[in-house]
Amino acid sequence: MVQYGVGPIGASIAQLMRQKCAIEICGAIDSDPAKVGRDLGDVVGAGDAPWGIPISDDEPRVLQQAPHVVIHSTSSSLPRVMDQLLACVRAGSCVVSTCEELAYPFRTNPALAEKLDAEAKAHGVAVVGTGVNPGFVMDKLAVTLAAESQRVEQVRISRVVNASNRRLPLQRKIGAGMTPDDFAASAANGTIRHVGLPESVAMIAHYLNLPVEEISEMIEPVIARERVSSDFLTVETGQVAGVHQIARGLSGGRDLVYLELQMYVGAKNPYDRIELQGHPAVSLMIPSGSHGDIATASVVVNSVPAILQAQPGLRTSCDLPIGFLSPTLETLPRWRTR
Amino acid sequence: MVQYGVGPIGASIAQLMRQKCAIEICGAIDSDPAKVGRDLGDVVGAGDAPWGIPISDDEPRVLQQAPHVVIHSTSSSLPRVMDQLLACVRAGSCVVSTCEELAYPFRTNPALAEKLDAEAKAHGVAVVGTGVNPGFVMDKLAVTLAAESQRVEQVRISRVVNASNRRLPLQRKIGAGMTPDDFAASAANGTIRHVGLPESVAMIAHYLNLPVEEISEMIEPVIARERVSSDFLTVETGQVAGVHQIARGLSGGRDLVYLELQMYVGAKNPYDRIELQGHPAVSLMIPSGSHGDIATASVVVNSVPAILQAQPGLRTSCDLPIGFLSPTLETLPRWRTR
Numbered sequence: 001m002v003q004y005g006v007g008p009i010g011a012s013i014a015q016l017m018r019q020k021c022a023i024e025i026c027g028a029i030d031s032d033p034a035k036v037g038r039d040l041g042d043v044v045g046a047g048d049a050p051w052g053i054p055i056s057d058d059e060p061r062v063l064q065q066a067p068h069v070v071i072h073s074t075s076s077s078l079p080r081v082m083d084q085l086l087a088c089v090r091a092g093s094c095v096v097s098t099c100e101e102l103a104y105p106f107r108t109n110p111a112l113a114e115k116l117d118a119e120a121k122a123h124g125v126a127v128v129g130t131g132v133n134p135g136f137v138m139d140k141l142a143v144t145l146a147a148e149s150q151r152v153e154q155v156r157i158s159r160v161v162n163a164s165n166r167r168l169p170l171q172r173k174i175g176a177g178m179t180p181d182d183f184a185a186s187a188a189n190g191t192i193r194h195v196g197l198p199e200s201v202a203m204i205a206h207y208l209n210l211p212v213e214e215i216s217e218m219i220e221p222v223i224a225r226e227r228v229s230s231d232f233l234t235v236e237t238g239q240v241a242g243v244h245q246i247a248r249g250l251s252g253g254r255d256l257v258y259l260e261l262q263m264y265v266g267a268k269n270p271y272d273r274i275e276l277q278g279h280p281a282v283s284l285m286i287p288s289g290s291h292g293d294i295a296t297a298s299v300v301v302n303s304v305p306a307i308l309q310a311q312p313g314l315r316t317s318c319d320l321p322i323g324f325l326s327p328t329l330e331t332l333p334r335w336r337t338r
Numbered sequence: 339m340v341q342y343g344v345g346p347i348g349a350s351i352a353q354l355m356r357q358k359c360a361i362e363i364c365g366a367i368d369s370d371p372a373k374v375g376r377d378l379g380d381v382v383g384a385g386d387a388p389w390g391i392p393i394s395d396d397e398p399r400v401l402q403q404a405p406h407v408v409i410h411s412t413s414s415s416l417p418r419v420m421d422q423l424l425a426c427v428r429a430g431s432c433v434v435s436t437c438e439e440l441a442y443p444f445r446t447n448p449a450l451a452e453k454l455d456a457e458a459k460a461h462g463v464a465v466v467g468t469g470v471n472p473g474f475v476m477d478k479l480a481v482t483l484a485a486e487s488q489r490v491e492q493v494r495i496s497r498v499v500n501a502s503n504r505r506l507p508l509q510r511k512i513g514a515g516m517t518p519d520d521f522a523a524s525a526a527n528g529t530i531r532h533v534g535l536p537e538s539v540a541m542i543a544h545y546l547n548l549p550v551e552e553i554s555e556m557i558e559p560v561i562a563r564e565r566v567s568s569d570f571l572t573v574e575t576g577q578v579a580g581v582h583q584i585a586r587g588l589s590g591g592r593d594l595v596y597l598e599l600q601m602y603v604g605a606k607n608p609y610d611r612i613e614l615q616g617h618p619a620v621s622l623m624i625p626s627g628s629h630g631d632i633a634t635a636s637v638v639v640n641s642v643p644a645i646l647q648a649q650p651g652l653r654t655s656c657d658l659p660i661g662f663l664s665p666t667l668e669t670l671p672r673w674r675t676r
Contacts, residue, residue, distance in 0.1 A: 016488055136485060144482050146662035147474060147640045148633040150354055209664030280632055285623045294618050295486040302485045321659045324484035326547030 001304070002027040002067040002093070004084060005074035006035055006055055008167055009098055009131075011044035012297040013071055018046060019327045023069075023304060027062040028055045059084070063091035069304055072097035076195035078109050082116070085127065089119050094307045095127040096300050100196035102129025103139070104203035104316050107215070117314035126310035130303050130317040132295035133159065134196035134203070137286070138259055140317040142274045143207040145284050152208045154277035157200075158260045161292055162267035163242050168232040170292070174242040175221060176265045177233050183221040183240045193219055194261060197247035201257045205249050207318045210256040212249035220244045228266035241265045263292075301325055339642070340365040340405040340431070342422065343412035344373055344393055346505055347436055347469075349382035350635040351409055356384065357665045361407075361642060365400040366393045397422070401429035407642055410435035414533040416447050420454070423465065427457045432645045433465040434638050438534035440467025441477070442541035442654050445553070455652035464648035468641050468655040470633035471497065472534035472541070475624070476597055478655040480612045481545040483622050490546045492615040495538075496598045499630060500605035501580050506570040508630070512580040513559060514603045515571050521559040521578045531557055532599060535585035539595045543587050545656045548594040550587035558582045566604035579603045601630075639663055 001023050003014045010030075017025055018041075028040040036057045041049030056062050063070070070088040075081050078101035085102070088095045105113040120127045129135065138157050146152050163171050175183045175192045186192040198215045205212035224241040227234065235241050242264025249257030270289035276282050299322070306320035339361050341352045348368075355363055356379075366378040374395045379387030394400050401408070408426040413419050416439035423440070426433045443451040458465045467473065476495050484490050501509050513521045513530045524530040536553045543550035562579040565572065573579050580602025587595030608627035614620050637660070644658035 019488075132486065141482070143661050144479070147637050147660045148470065148628050149662060150357075150632065150636050150639075151665065152662060207661045209662070209667050280629055282628065283625060285625065287621060287623065290486050290620065291618055294488065298488050299485050301488075318661060319659055321657055322485045323481050323545045323656060324487060324490060324547070327489065329547050 001025055001069045001071060002029065002062055002065070003040065004029045004070050004072040004088065006030040006032070006040065006043055007073065008169065009293065009296060010073035012293055013073060013300055014040060014044050015046055016297045016301045017071070018051070020301065020325055020329070021327060022325065022329045025051070025053055026065055026067055028053055029057065029059050029062050030055050031057045059087055063087055063093065066092045069094045069096060069308060071300060072099065074099070076100040078102050078105055078112055082112055085116060086119055089116070089123050089125055089127060092123055092125060094125045096303050096307050097127070097129045098131045098296060098300060099129050100131070100134055101199060103131070103134035103196055104199040104206070105129070106206070107202035108198055113314055121313045124312045126307050126312055126315050128303060128307050128310070128315045128317060128320060130299055132290050132292055132299055134200045135317045136295070136299045137272050137290045138197070138261070139200040139203045140322070141284070142204055142276065143318045145274055145282060146208055146276055148280070148282050149276055150279050152210070152276050152278040154256055155204050155208065155210070156258045156275040156277070158273045159262070159289065160267050160270045161263040161289060162270045163263050163265045164228070164230040164267070166292060171230060171232055171265060174263050175240045176242055177235050178240040180221055180223065180240060187219045192243065194243060194245055194263060197245055197259050197261060200259055201247050201249040203316060203318060204257050210249065211251050212256050213252070214250045216248045216250060218246045222262060222264040224266065230265050235265050339363055339407045339409060340367065340400055340403070341378065342367045342408050342410040342426065344368040344370070344378065344381055345411065346507065347631065347634055348411035350631055351411060351638050352378060352382050353384055354635045354639045355409070356389070358639065358663055358667070359665060360663065360667045363389070363391055364403055364405055366391055367395065367397050367400050368393050369395045397425055401425055401431065404430045407432045407434060407646060409638060410437065412437070414438040416440050416443055416450055420450055423454060424457055427454070427461050427463055427465060430461055430463060432463045434641050434645050435465070435467045436469045436634060436638060437467050438469070438472055439537060441469070441472035441534055442537040442544070443467070444544070445540035446536055451652055459651045462650045464645050464650055464653050466641060466645050466648070466653045466655060466658060468637055470628050470630055470637055472538045473655045474633070474637045475610050475628045476535070476599070477538040477541045478660070479622070480542055480614065481656045483612055483620060484546055484614055486618070486620050487614055488617050490548070490614050490616040492594055492596075493542050493546065493548070494596045494613040494615070496611045497600070497627065498605050498608045499599070499601040499627060500608045501601050501603045502566070502568040502605070504630060509568060509570055509603060512601050513578045514568075514580055515573050516578040518559055518561065518578060525557050530581065532581060532583055532601060535583055535597050535599060538597055539585050539587040541654060541656060542595050548587065549589050550594050551590070552588045554586045554588060556584045560600060560602040562604065568603050573603050
């Protein structure tokens with residue numbers, strides 16, 4: 001496999017992938033001049049570095065190896081990564097990407113989705129966008145739970161993440177330490193926002209066949225009611241501790257899908273909760289919640305066996321029977337015939 | 339589709355299937371003389387009966403239609419239903435069966451599993467054994483949750499079912515109202531036992547690649563500490579209220595998989611709980627638990643789209659990206675090419 005993008009998530013994926021006997025890392029791509037030419041193991045801070053895998057900014061040369069799979073982790077924006085994804089597909093590689101807008105782009109970016117699907121089919125490879133959210137806890141897991149249901153009328157999912165023990169860039173991304181006014185300005189220009197909730201709404205609506213006509217999205221600051229410190233920063237009372245986002249899938253003004261995400265420094269009781277209204281009503285709770293970074297690396301790496309045996313084309317996490325890729329597994333089951 | 343077996347679960351499946359636009363019921367098989375010749379809708383007590391579908395005991399004739407899928411629900415024992423499954427496969431039909439021992443027979447019934455897999459492949463059809471348990475809440479859902487994990491070391495699952503609101507045959511099957519001595523005798527001869535826990539242990543061990551060397555199973559009565567009544571029967575203090583079963587997957591005397599099922603009349607706080615030890619540890623809770631009969635019918639019917647597009651052969655619930663088959667869906671997505 002090739003690791004495309006060696007930011008914080010890409011580094012965490014590479015470290016996890018390194019532990020899996022069934023898959024060998026054969027290359028890494030990143031455009032950051034501070035990383036190009038250096039060893040991947042060194043850059044990700046691996047205990048067993050160097051790995052003998054140089055990070056390169058020469059995408060065509062790295063992809064020339066035609067890796068079975070590329071793990072792609074460069075940006076949340078599908079338009080911005082479209083050319084990267086196409087290059088992977090044209091090299092004959094399956095792709096698992098953390099690009100949030102790729103998780104279910106058929107509604108939010110239909111033209112790009114169609115093009116990517118066609119190219120993937122033409123080259124006999126499968127592509128999926130996934131991660132913990134979107135890709136798992138606010139969509140795939142709900143659709144899986146719906147297997148218990150005879151009728152699903154409404155889906156409500158709530159996720160509360162304590163950002164205190166997350167990395168600094170994440171804390172900055174959610175506006176921790178900002179004034180409410182600065183937050184409002186940043187939210188308005190789109191620099192503060194967890195990407196992917198509309199994609200999760202659209203995915204749930206599709207797989208549960210809920211007639212969602214309109215998807216709305218809202219973002220507000222969570223204001224600190226007391227002073228709270230993380231390892232990296234301090235949020236004073238009255239400052240912004242993080243984000244509170246709500247995405248709704250509506251039909252005739254009624255919520256069919258309601259997703260609520262709170263991600264802030266000092267969240268005391270993080271959890272993930274899924275509630276399906278219908279027959280029977282069924283709910284599911286993950287006490288203390290799914291860890292954003294760790295779980296994203298896990299979901300991505302654990303998706304590799306499934307993408308390799310998926311039908312060619314643009315797939316979603318709901319199409320794939322995701323499981324667990326064991327470190328000790330030596331051969332991938334039913335590896336794609338090429 | 340053809341409904342093979344019109345007992346309580348088969349009837350519940352047929353009623354649910356009747357609501358799905360995408361699939362038409364084209365036949366029903368049962369050997370019970372009290373049902374043969376009668377209309378399927380009448381026998382299952384449907385409000386819109388008769389359906390014009392006679393129940394027949396002539397398996398070859400019904401299967402001659404080569405239905406896309408047979409839903410099979412006659413017995414928990416794989417050896418007992420093997421010929422029925424082979425007949426379906428040889429007719430060119432995919433099969434979704436509630437036979438508990440079919441959920442993961444590769445370890446508990448390897449010779450039968452191998453034969454069924456070979457015949458299914460020879461006829462280009464896929465077969466799966468599933469239901470709520472085994473098939474979902476004590477295996478598939480745990481393997482799905484493991485997608486969040488980088489390392490899984492141990493799995494503990496606990497399921498508590500309140501049998502008070504279940505049908506009388508189920509209450510009898512778990513020994514409700516028996517004396518402890520009668521229970522012990524019935525447990526010893528195998529007439530009282532929820533079937534499928536060893537299959538779930540084996541399935542989890544396989545998909546999480548846990549080196550389980552030995553699978554053990556234990557059954558004990560739950561004794562009523564106070565008088566408790568259901569709609570059908572009364573359990574006096576000191577009598578048996580139901581079963582307490584434990585199945586363990588062991589390596590060197592250590593539990594790698596520990597499944598605990600309590601199913602009894604008067605259970606006050608039913609729930610399903612999955613705990614994965616590893617990195618990160620993650621747990622999941624279904625408050626009030628998954629309803630046995632309703633969820634089994636749901637899981638079976640919701641598995642139909644996935645089995646129709648699965649690779650030919652004997653599959654498990656973990657191989658299939660199960661979702662939800664909407665009543666309003668008019669065409670099944672990516673219907674198997676035949």
